Every structure is written in structure tokens, then in C-alpha cells.
Amino acid sequence: EDQVTQSPEALRLQEGESSSLNCSYTVSGLRGLFWYRQDPGKGPEFLFTLYSAGEEKEKERLKATLTKKESFLHITAPKPEDSATYLCAVDQGAQKLVFGQGTRLTINP
Amino acid sequence: DGGITQSPKYLFRKEGQNVTLSCEQNLNHDAMYWYRQDPGQGLRLIYYSQIVNDFQKGDIAEGYSVSREKKESFPLTVTSAQKNPTAFYLCASRDRGHEQYFGPGTRLTVT
Numbered sequence: 001e002d003q004v005t006q007s008p009e010a011l012r013l014q015e016g017e018s019s020s021l022n023c024s025y026t027v028s029g030l031r032g033l034f035w036y037r038q039d040p041g042k043g044p045e046f047l048f049t050l051y052s053a054g055e056e057k058e059k060e061r062l063k064a065t066l067t068k069k070e071s072f073l074h075i076t077a078p079k080p081e082d083s084a085t086y087l088c089a090v091d092q093g094a095q096k097l098v099f100g101q102g103t104r105l106t107i108n109p
Numbered sequence: 110d111g112g113i114t115q116s117p118k119y120l121f122r123k124e125g126q127n128v129t130l131s132c133e134q135n136l137n138h139d140a141m142y143w144y145r146q147d148p149g150q151g152l153r154l155i156y157y158s159q160i161v162n163d164f165q166k167g168d169i170a171e172g173y174s175v176s177r178e179k180k181e182s183f184p185l186t187v188t189s190a191q192k193n194p195t196a197f198y199l200c201a202s203r204d205r206g207h208e209q210y211f212g213p214g215t216r217l218t219v220t
Binding site: 004031032034036041042043044045046049087089091094095096097098099100101102 | 113115140149150151152153154157159165167199201203206207208209210211212213214216
């Protein structure tokens with residue numbers, strides 16, 4: 001059974017303190033790994049898609065990387081506006097996504 | 110302005126009543142999806158449709174029904190058979206790529 005596990009569940013950082021979020025997955029044949037940002041009470045906002053081990057994508061202070069078993073979302077010098085829940089999902093085929101539980105990130109000023 | 114709209118933002122119903130959640134997209138996307146999100150849990154797939162007049166059950170379809178009569182619209186009905194209907198419901202659509210794009214969500218409360 002395809003599974004996606006995110007850690008930690010919650011992370012509190014000071015502004016400017018870099019860190020990483022983890023997404024571990026077990027899927028038979030990765031067809032894509034996706035990162036989303038979700039603000040409270042809103043729909044997820046698409047960030048990145050990664051397809052193969054070694055691939056990296058960047059957007060402002062965020063960089064996503066992928067290995068054969070996990071993905072990391074690195075946050076460099078975060079600002080309070082980066083506070084959100086970050087969701088990871090994998091394509092399990094037929095364009096159906098399996099989501100992790102999310103990491104709730106809080107950046108204190 | 111292209112996007113996905115869901116209405117209403119908040120919905121309140123009494124137990125035993127059916128309720129229909131609206132999802133409309135003007136992105137010309139073929140595929141559309143309904144998810145449910147509960148506190149502390151990831152999104153779970155309810156139903157999806159890859160083309161007009163066709164749809165498939167997701168992982169938690171019991172107590173829900175959908176229709177796809179138009180490309181732009183994919184309404185979800187939460188029936189009285191759904192045992193725990195109170196949740197945040199999210200609609201998404203996808204074009205020929207793999208990325209799904211989400212609407213703003215509808216928070217349903219059943220008492």
C-alpha cells in the first residue's frame with residue numbers, strides 16, 4: 001500500500017533560522033512527488049513537482065529535493081509569512097494523489 | 110481570471126439532510142477531484158472524474174455521490190448515509206500535466 005509520512009508534525013523556528021521538512025514515501029513506481037503549501041482555512045497551493053531521484057526545484061526561500069525514498073523541503077532564512085502547513089503527496093497512478101499528514105511550520109519574528 | 114471556485118465557504122446542515130457542494134473551474138481542465146480534510150489528517154480522495162460523464166470512487170466514497178455533466182462542473186452530494194460528514198471539503202482539477210490545483214474549500218458542519 002502506498003504511504004506518505006511527513007515529519008515533524010509541527011516545527012517552530014525563529015525568523016532567519018533555516019531548517020528542513022521531511023517526506024518519506026513507499027510507492028511502487030514513483031510517478032511524481034508534489035509539495036503544497038496550505039494556509040489555515042484555505043485550499044492547498046501548488047509549489048513543486050519532482051519526478052526522479054536527484055532532482056531539485058527552487059522557489060524563493062524554498063528548495064525541494066528528492067531521493068529514492070524521501071523528499072526534503074529546505075527553508076532558507078524563513079520569514080513569518082512562510083508560516084503554513086506544508087503538504088507532500090505522491091502520484092499512485094491514474095493521477096490519484098496520496099497525501100501525508102502535513103508539517104505545520106511556524107516562523108516567529 | 111482562471112481558477113476553481115467552491116461555494117459556499119461555510120455550510121451548516123441538520124443531521125439526516127443531504128447537501129450538495131459546488132465546484133466550478135474555468136481552466137479547461139479535463140480531470141476533477143473531491144477530497145476531504147479532517148484535523149491532523151492528510152487529504153483523502155472521495156471521487157474523481159477524468160472526463161465528462163465518467164467518474165470513479167476514491168478511497169472514502171461511501172455516503173457521497175457526484176455527477177459530471179459538464180466539463181466545468183463537478184458537484185459533490187453528501188448524503189445522510191455519511192456517518193461523519195463534518196469536515197473541510199476540497200475540490201481540485203488537473204490538466205494534461207500531473208499537478209492538481211485546488212479550490213478554496215467548503216467547511217461543512219452537520220449537527
